[in-house]
Amino acid sequence: MPDTEPPSTAPAPAPDGAPPAPTPPGRRARKKAATRRAIADAALRLFLERGYDDVGIREIAEAADVSTTTLFKHFPVKEALVFDEEADLEAHLIAAVRERPPGQSVPAALREHALRHRRAADGGDPRFTAFLGLVDSTPALRDYHQAMWLRHTAALARAVAEESGLAPDDPACTALAHFALEAPRAALTHVDGHGQDHDHGDTREALIRTFDLLDAGWQTITARP
Template identity: 35%
Template sequence: MGLREIKKAKTRKLISDIARDLFIERGYEAVTIVEIAEKAEVAVTTLFNYFPTKESLIFDLEDEIDTDILEAIRSRKKGQSILDALHGYFLSSKLFNPPNKKTFSGFGKLIRSSTELSSYLRGLWGRYENTLAKEIQDDSGVNKLEAECLAKLLLEGVSYACNSTSPKETLNLTFKILKNGWNK
């Protein structure tokens, strides 16, 4: 990565971190784009060059997660199942190992407190489901409906685990049920 790309990445992260902290501190609706731009020392137009919407400010890792999910499948060990590869990816991801647990907890509360952010997140997960379903279908040869069903169940389970009181335990149970089925 060149110097210009490094500077852009730092600016993007700075803007997102400032927005996240302000949103957590005062609430999503109470913070303006102008305020975020001023605190980040960038023009509003510059902010919108990095983030097309106010909601996207808080989800700065959205493209990274989408790419990482696909990479987990594509780079899995020979003989490893797609479910095992995705289980390993999510178990080691920032979703289940946040660098700052207090900030991550505040982030979760923020999302749940805002209908706009909750809706935006649902849209993101929908995009992840589509991308994951296509990759599952292409990689395994299952039909489209089966791939879509698996992607939906898998990501709903991950989402549920993220919001659980025992995230890793719930994630492990989710993958156990998906892998072994539930026949009670």
């Protein structure tokens, strides 16, 4: 039988010496997140059904039962409706660097992160596969996705600098961040250029070779006294 009592919003007690558990979001924050999720879900459903260019903002707002004003408060441009988890993507990217196993290089950690994403793309989830197909087949979304991904460069470069003991403005950190974020696209471009489908083995091998090059170059930076 399910509980009939509402769940407690009080943070769980933390073990001795541990930081307190984060306070759960309040009702207003939960409602805002639910509205955002409903808008994004409605948009993606319509885009997948009819194509990105054939769906209007007003239609999305009606499908999500919100006003166009509310929609634009959450998503200032149409392309952003498809990439509603941008902040989470950046957080996972930074975590890949900061939470890597002892002894693993930064490029190796980023390589594993990229390979996990590639496995997810090839994992057979129909909705995720359809999402990738939508982005790949829509020039506006491809361009927005690339620009969004590169916006993470500054945050990643800061994390790389902190983890490597280098200055925050060290150009090597920015370069590594930039090329690591470009690597998945470079791998796909390589596969496309050889007339191959996006086969998991082909793209995986291209990714590994790309990150091997980055890792070799990074070792020359970190080996300097």
